[in-house]
Each structure stands twice: as C-alpha cells, then as structure tokens.
Amino acid sequence: MKFNSLREQVSNRSQVYSVQMLRGIACLAVYFVHFFSDQKLLPVSKFLVKASEYGYLGVQVFFVISGFIIPLSMYRNKYDIQNFGSLFKRRIIRIELPYVASIVLFVLLKFIGYIAYGTQKTFDIDWSTVLLNIGYLNVFWGKEFINHVYWTLFVELQFYIYIGLFFGAIINKRFWVRHVAYLVIFGLNYWWVGSLLFHSHILIFMVGIFAFQYAVKIIELPEMLIGSVIVLFGNYYWTSNILHLDNSTPIALASIFALGFIFLVKQRWSILDFLGKISFSLYLIHVPVTLVLLPILEPYLHRPYYILIYKLGILICTIGISYIYYENIEKPAMSLSRKV
Template sequence: MDIINKKEISGIQILRGLASLAVVLCHASFALTAYPALSGFLMNGQLGIHIFFFISGYIVIYSLLKNKYSVKYFFHFLAKRSIRIDPMYILTIFLTLASFWVFSFFPTFKGKAIPFIFQQFAAHLIYIVPFTKWPFYNHVFWTLCIEFQFYILIGTLYFVVNKWPFKAIFIIAFSLCCFINVPNSYYLLINYAPIFAMGIALIEYQMTKKNIYAICFIVCGILTYLHFDLLTLALILASAAVVVLNKKKYLILIFFGNISYSLYLIHPLVLLYLNGITRRFLPHLLSYQLIVLMMQLIFSIAVAYLFYFLIEKPSIKLSKKIKISS
C-alpha cells in the first residue's frame, strides 16, 4: 500500500511553499502602484489557494489510506486535524482582534476595532462563518472553513465503502457538485470540488494503479476547466506533474513548505504592521515600492518561521500521537 516515496511527498512540500509565497506576494502587490504590470502578474498568486485545495485532496486521502482509516475513527481523525491546525489558527484570531483594538487608538489608522461578538467568535472556532451572517475577522480564514468541510465529507462518507466502484462514483459525483448554484458558494467546498477531486483521483491511482482513477482524474480536469478556466486547469496539472515527476529535494522550497501554514495565516498581520511602521517612521521608503515589497516578504517569512517553531511543530508532534486506525 505504502508505495509513495519521500521524494513524491517532498513535491507536496514544494507546492505548499510555492503556493504560500504566491499568496503573500499577491496580497503585498496591491501597494505596487508604480509597477502596474508586475502588480497584475503577482495578483495571480491568489490561484495558490487552488494549489492548496489540490494538495489537501491528495495528502488527506494519502494519510487515511496509509493508516487504513475507517469511519468509526472519524472523531479521532477530526481531533487529529484539530490539534494540527487549531492552535495556530486560534492564536491568529486573538492576534487579529488584539491588533485591530490597539490600532484603533491611533488617529492615522483608517480601520476600526473589531467588536467582540460571541456568536461571531464561536463561528470562527468551529469553522461555520460562511453559514452565518458574520464576516471573517481575517479574510484568509475562509479557506480553513472549506478545508474543514472537506475533512467532514471525507471522514464520514468517502470510506463508507472501501471499494473502487463506490470511490470512483464518489469522486465524479463530488466534482459535479461545483455546478450546484447556492448562495455564498465562493466560501463552500462544492465550488472547489473538482480541484480537490483531482488530488483524490491522483493519489488513488498512484496507490492502486487502477485505470478508473486515471479516468476520474481526466474527467475532474475537464470539470475544473469548465467551472473555472484553462489557467486554473493548467496550474493543477502542473502541480500534479510536480508531485509525480519530482526527483529532488529543493531545501529552500521544502523550508517554505514547512512554514506555509503559518506564513499563510500570519502574513496579513505582518503586512498591516509593516505598512503602519513604514508610513509612520520611514515614509521616504514608500517611494521605493520594490524594496518595501522585499521587506514585507522577508519579515513575513521570519515571523512565520517563529510561529512554526513555537506553535506548529509542537502541534504536529502532538497530533501524531492520535491514531486513526486499529
């Protein structure tokens, strides 16, 4: 069963690193008013989110197959994922609330404090913000809600029947959900179903060598193109190629892959702080937008590594102690 080697898993880490850097550069690029062409190019970094979704489809199924998961261990699986992702997420929630409260006391700050409303706070903690009237404290949190929806779907339904006909039908049916027209679908799993499904189909094919999963991968790719566009499909196909064909460990990209979750969550606050500090104490730097961009990237990486070391690594170590199979 365990035929996926470490080089292929390192491909996943490379993708995580590239995707997280793309998202950071996308958000930082809004300040590049003097370089509209570069800004427009970097804004495509938002597609890094689609890479994250493809990775989740691949790696979650890989982990469950490897551990011979069954549905009776659903709450173990959920606890394992919660211990892995919640500490950094909850810390970022508190840092966001605290930061906006502090900034509200500065006359030059154009925003305002985020009021503490228990229902909104609770909705964040259990990842149901898209199903409520409350906005996200930090817009990057929306992808975590989709990931959590994916965990529930896979943990409860995908392994109900551990046979290839059921799984193949599930993959295709899941992909087709992207065409269901419902309110607020941008923040719902079904909108990104074919991207997740491409990751599922790929790992199933690699681990079983059944051609039906290759067919599922192709069908899901067609649905990704129809629902999104050719660029999105090309990006996912390129990501799949990295996973399958990668033969090397690029240490710098593995490093970015390791800190990608912390980098994704914390970089909006780093950008916010740096923007305020630059405007207040180093206004002359605002004319050197590329230098400011590099500062933002470097500081985001440094802070992300600190949080990875202090928060994520202990969380990962603890989550590994939870078994999801007999």
C-alpha cells in the same frame, strides 16, 4: 519512469518532498496577490505586478495538495470509518488550534496598529464577528471572515468530513464503487449552494484524489489522466457557465501545474522545503503581520523601486515571524495531534 518514482516514495513511506515544496510555492503566491498586486510598484516591475494578480491560484494548488496528501495520510494510518471521531479530533488539534491562535494574534496586532497608527478615538473591532470566526460560525450568521484567507480553512474542514465518510469507497479497487461515490459527492454538493462551500471546489480536490489513487496503486496512469481531464473540464464548465467566473482557464492550468509538480519534481530545494514547512503558519498570519509592518515606512516612500524593496523586506520579516509562530504554536499542535 518518473511517475513511478512517486509510487516508490509512497510504498517506502517516505516523505513526498515535492508536496512540501509545492506548499511553499502556493503560500508565496497567495502572499504576493495580497501585497504585490499594487499599482504603486509600476513601472518598476510590471511583470511582478501582473504575475501577482494570479496569486489567488495558490489556493487552488492547496486544494489539489489536500486531495492528495490527506487521503494518503489516512491510507498509511489504515483509516477506517470507525476512526472518524479520532480523525476529526486530530484535525481540531492540528489545524484549529493554530487557527484560533491566529485569531487572537489578529486582534492583538490590530490593537498594536491602533496604538501605533490609529486616528480613531475607539478601538474599532466587532467582537461578535471575532468570536463567530471561531468554529466558522460567522458563515451561518452572515458575518465576514476577519482575515480573508480563513474561508479556505472552512472549505478544507468540509473536505475532511467528506473524505472521512467516503474514504472506504475512494480506496475501493472496484471501478463502479469509486464512481458511485463520486456521483454521490457531486450530487450532494449540487444541492448545497454557496461559494464558500465544498461543492464549488470538489472537482479541484478530485485532481489530488486521482493522484493519490495512482500513487497507492488503486488506479493506473490512464485512469488518473483521463479522470483529471474530465474533472478539469467539468470545473471549467462549472466556473464559467454556472458561477459565471472568468478564471476557469487559470484554475485548470494551476491544477495541472500542481499535479505535474507532485509527480515530476524530485530535486529538493532547501528554501522551498523550508517555506513548505512553515506554509500553514505563514498562510494564517501573513495578512495581519504585514498590515502592521507596512505603515512603518511605506507612507514616506514614493519611488516604486523603494516600495518594492521595502515590501520584499517585509516579506522576509513576515517569514521570520511565521517561523516563530510555527515553532511555538503550530509545531506543538502537530505533536499533540499525533497523541490522539
């Protein structure tokens, strides 16, 4: 059975390539919603414009991936609550160093854009907001994220804290222990209100957690499927009736797609594997890089077909720059984090 092949990969400590490829898909989706949901592209590509409007679902896919791969990594490394400090240090090095470097790059590219295209007499940047973005302190000071993709890193940081504290209960084979832990997590987050906070996304992370539990034989297939259905229905109710959002169904479908991709896709596609490898770097820097590249020619292009070709060319350039960022920033941070 195809579902069992995932268990074989996990038991053999093999890399789960479907997860890496899924990262590439999710990152491309986020990129497309930022730069291809543009009415200027109509009518040359109505499908592309319409599809890109759902690119935000790439974030939900990332949450499912985190729910699966982070506890899996902890399980393989025999994590214990006493190792919480080391887990957090590795997170700081692995994630926060590239994140802070991307903030520096954001300021640099904004300055380059000001020199090249700016019409203002002063370099317009709020330095207090920039500094508060380091450590996500801007959230508590009521300041915005200078790059709007950063909010997801704040949510992921909270997930690291929760999974570090509750990991022992999550891998416990006793049914009631696991489910009491779930109720505690849900209860704590119910009181902690805010769209940037973990409680608004916990049910999507849970889909990945159920997949992890099945992969390491803590639960069996019926419990994984029933649990996933319950949390997706719960998320549907939460988003539609509590948050009053109209994207409940797309979020559920994106979560199901992510779960199915992790379990069922076994063929390795080189391009998706490559995009998955650099996905974090691409995710961090695609907005400032693209915003610097777009004004070079876009103001002079008036035909939708030419604009589409130009944007695809910028996408390729951004991927190339992201690879350089990966090799020189993210990859060294990964190596350093393994030494902690």
